[in-house]
Amino acid sequence: MSVRRAAYAVAGLALAFVVLAPLTSIDAAQQAGLPLLTDKLWFRIATTVAMFVVMASAWNIIGGLTGYASFGNVAFFGLGAYTAGVVVTNLGLPFALALVLAPLVAAAFAVIVGIPLLRLRGHYFAVATLGVGVAVGEVVNNIEPLGAATGLFLPIVRSDLLFFYLMLGAALLAVLTTWVILRTRFGYGLLAIRENEEAAAVIGVNTTFYKVAAFCIAAALTGIAGAIFAQWNSFINQDNAFAISDNVQMILMAVIGGTGTVLGPVAGAISLELIIQTLAGGGSGSVFSQIGLGVLLAVCVIFIPRGVIDFFGGRSKLSLRYFRQTLRETSA
Amino acid sequence: MSQFTQQVILGLLLGGVYVAVALGFSLVWGILNIVNLAHGALVIVGSYITWVLFTRLHIDPFLSLPVDALALFVIGYALQRGVINRVIRAPLLFTFLLTFGINLVIVSLLLLIFTGDFRSVTPAYSGSGLHLGGIVIPYIRLGGLAAAMVLAGILWVVLNRTRSGAAILAVGADRDAAQLVGIDLRHMYALTFAIGAAFAGVAGGIISTFQSITPTAGDPYTLQAFVVVILGGLGRVSATVVGGLAFGLIEVLGQSAPRLGSGYANAIAFVVLVVVLVVRPRGLLGRLA
Numbered sequence: 001m002s003v004r005r006a007a008y009a010v011a012g013l014a015l016a017f018v019v020l021a022p023l024t025s026i027d028a029a030q031q032a033g034l035p036l037l038t039d040k041l042w043f044r045i046a047t048t049v050a051m052f053v054v055m056a057s058a059w060n061i062i063g064g065l066t067g068y069a070s071f072g073n074v075a076f077f078g079l080g081a082y083t084a085g086v087v088v089t090n091l092g093l094p095f096a097l098a099l100v101l102a103p104l105v106a107a108a109f110a111v112i113v114g115i116p117l118l119r120l121r122g123h124y125f126a127v128a129t130l131g132v133g134v135a136v137g138e139v140v141n142n143i144e145p146l147g148a149a150t151g152l153f154l155p156i157v158r159s160d161l162l163f164f165y166l167m168l169g170a171a172l173l174a175v176l177t178t179w180v181i182l183r184t185r186f187g188y189g190l191l192a193i194r195e196n197e198e199a200a201a202v203i204g205v206n207t208t209f210y211k212v213a214a215f216c217i218a219a220a221l222t223g224i225a226g227a228i229f230a231q232w233n234s235f236i237n238q239d240n241a242f243a244i245s246d247n248v249q250m251i252l253m254a255v256i257g258g259t260g261t262v263l264g265p266v267a268g269a270i271s272l273e274l275i276i277q278t279l280a281g282g283g284s285g286s287v288f289s290q291i292g293l294g295v296l297l298a299v300c301v302i303f304i305p306r307g308v309i310d311f312f313g314g315r316s317k318l319s320l321r322y323f324r325q326t327l328r329e330t331s332a
Numbered sequence: 333m334s335q336f337t338q339q340v341i342l343g344l345l346l347g348g349v350y351v352a353v354a355l356g357f358s359l360v361w362g363i364l365n366i367v368n369l370a371h372g373a374l375v376i377v378g379s380y381i382t383w384v385l386f387t388r389l390h391i392d393p394f395l396s397l398p399v400d401a402l403a404l405f406v407i408g409y410a411l412q413r414g415v416i417n418r419v420i421r422a423p424l425l426f427t428f429l430l431t432f433g434i435n436l437v438i439v440s441l442l443l444l445i446f447t448g449d450f451r452s453v454t455p456a457y458s459g460s461g462l463h464l465g466g467i468v469i470p471y472i473r474l475g476g477l478a479a480a481m482v483l484a485g486i487l488w489v490v491l492n493r494t495r496s497g498a499a500i501l502a503v504g505a506d507r508d509a510a511q512l513v514g515i516d517l518r519h520m521y522a523l524t525f526a527i528g529a530a531f532a533g534v535a536g537g538i539i540s541t542f543q544s545i546t547p548t549a550g551d552p553y554t555l556q557a558f559v560v561v562i563l564g565g566l567g568r569v570s571a572t573v574v575g576g577l578a579f580g581l582i583e584v585l586g587q588s589a590p591r592l593g594s595g596y597a598n599a600i601a602f603v604v605l606v607v608v609l610v611v612r613p614r615g616l617l618g619r620l621a
Contacts, residue, residue, distance in 0.1 A: 069425045116610050122424055123367045124613075127558045128605060134555060135602035142595045244551075248432050255429065290440040297433030301426045302418045330422035332518050 011263070043160040047232065049273045050167035051225050055246070056253035056265035057174035058221035061181065063251065064259030066214045067194030068118065071247055072129030075113075075136040076106040076219040078241035080226025082140060085152035085236055090145060095157075098227050106223025107216040109136075114215040118208070130244075137242030151237025154230055163232040170228060171266075174221045179262045181217075190214055194260075249276075249293075256300050272296075305330060334466040339588050340581065341469060347580020348477030352538055353553050354560035354572050355480075355487055356531030362567045363504035363524045365424070366416065369431040371557055372550030373438035374529050378404055378536025379545040380446055386453045386540075393453050393541045394475055400533035408529025413522040420521060435554075442547035450544040458541065476538040480576075483534055488569045490527070500524050504567075552598060559601045562608050565615025574617055579604065 055077065063069045080102035087098035117128050140146050147153075157163075181187040189210045192200035201207050230236045249272070257268025275296065279289035303323045357371045368374075378400040385391040385399060411434065419426045461470040491497040502510040503520045511517050536550070543549070556579070564575020579601075586600045608615065 063425075069428070071428075116606060120609055123361070123428075124562075124609060126424075126428055127367060127555070128602075128609060131555060131559075131598070131602035131605050135599040138596060138598045245436075248429070251425075252429060255425070287440050287443050291437050294433040294436035294440065297436070298415060298430055301422070301430045301433070302415075305419070305422055305426055327418060330419050330426070332417040332420045332521055 043164055045273070045277050047164045047167045049270055050171040051229060052250060052253055052269040052273050053171040053266050054174045054225040055222055055250035056269045057178055058218040059250045060254045060259060060265045061178060062214050062218040064254055065181065065187065065190045065194065066211060068211065069126050069251070070129045071126050072132035073218060073222050073250060074242055074244065074247035075133045076110065076222040077226040077246065078137060078140065079106045079109055080223030081230035081236045081241040082146060082152070083223070084227035084230035085154060088154050088231065089152055095231050099224065102223040102227035103220035106219040110216045110219035111212060114212045118211040118215060133242060133244060133247055137238045140242070141238040147237070151235055154234045156234045157231060163228065166228045170224050175262060175266060177217060177221065182262060186210065252297055252300070258306060303327065338467050339584055341467060343581035343584035344577055345473040345477050345580070346584055347577035348480040349535070349538060350556060350560050350579050351573050351576030352480035352483055352531070352535035354557040354576050355483055355569070356528035357557035358561045358566065358572045359487065360525055360528040361561060363500055364420065364521055366427045366431065367558065368528070369428060369554055370435040370438060371532055372552070372554035373435045374404055374408070374532040375536040375539065375553050376442065376545060376547065376550035377407070377438065378533030379540035380442060381533065382537040382540045383451050383453050383545065392455055393537060394479065397479060397534045397537045400537040401530040404533030405526045405530040409522045409526035412525035413518065416525065417518055417521055439547045446547065448546055450546055452544045453540045472541045476541065479534065479538055483531055484569055484573050487531070491569065496523060555598065556601055559605045562605055563615055565617045568617060571615060571617035575615065578616065
């Protein structure tokens, strides 16, 4: 059995465990001594992992499949979160409505900024989208009805299970969306744009429409995650809804896992979030976890630029030759 | 009217700071094709060096600028030679992520060493200024502008009148051809990044004289440096100078507009960025690619 198959088997078992374990009551799980999922901390971590699976998979649709490395997807997350905040707190409407509106608001915003920005490429697109994330957060931070610098408080809903399943549902939706896209004409169009945009246009791909549509789908998925986050966390402000570090984290997750693949972002989100939690839980506080994240970023980018999915693909054993080869391909 | 003149002068003075910040950023981008997201962190390292020299040894902030340059030159050379050179031929997403990681590490290290407290450098003359009619020009800001112009001059001379500068420009024009005529690419990459870092350090020293510094204070400067380079145009020292001064003016005048305030600095930068990219992608003075 190849490493790849073993990885899929482990992933399947883990997914089954993650989905089914919470259904048994927490008490029962504790008595049986099952690891994980028996206390609040692990629920929180599992929900966070699912949240990043959504963000990384959504980023993968525009960054990995289409080849437009957006550094501003966090704007969609923040807009989704603030949509939920406005719907629930300011208007007093049910949260379910927010779940419907958040992706629409995020997608509409993606159309507005996507049409001018998706004409740019490379560094220009990356930094312009970075600007989108920062600028939207700043504007929200100055608007009085949105709580300005104080932030917005949502009524607290105490249910670890509910938010875990909501986030898990969003994660499955994101993965499924990627899977479906890759099997349609639309998906082939996106890959064609990534490989050679002029050639794609010549063979009849409506590149502007395809790019904006991919951006919209990514935005809608990210917006859903934002809405769930807002209700789950019950407090949102510029720092937690528009965190630039979240933005880099989702990209890193997709890159570590393998961009352009269906399961890459999932693998990346799970492994990176667990590493970050371990570093943060080491007792030395968040400064060391930040240093750890930075070093990890450097190591991954230098040694496994095509992601762990590529690294394990069809390989029966780990080999140093792989690292040496990638290093030779990219270094001066 | 004098209110307006005052704003214009303040804008140009602020623009001087942006020129200083953007010179190194522009050089690294133009020659190495790397958008260095750690640029803001390098700027703040310079600020902290000036702060330490000022509080411990009572050295005037403007006299400490060469020390900033030297220290950051060494750090920059080591960073490029040891780390960034490893991904210089990878797709640009990777240099982006790598420099972001470096930014994270530097900011965290600064946080460990100096804590998150606000630090400021306050020489005796920091409150006084030049009075011309109804207009006040603070001495420190004037010193900052002068230092930025000296920096621009130095960069122009290095690039256009020295052998190393010619090699750097050659590497920027065509890496393979440069290697064929015997230029040591690894050394030239490192040298270019080192010069960029040294300029960032000097910019940081200037910034510490008028702004309280924290480990994260550099982050906005990375975005602003990018906007300045876009606004002026990539690849010429004069374009960066014009872009920096113009951006300083836009920001000060934009913030003095009714209903807007200092809370919108990044949003203004972003709007400028998008407008320039859509209307005139090569910048005010940029050459056609």
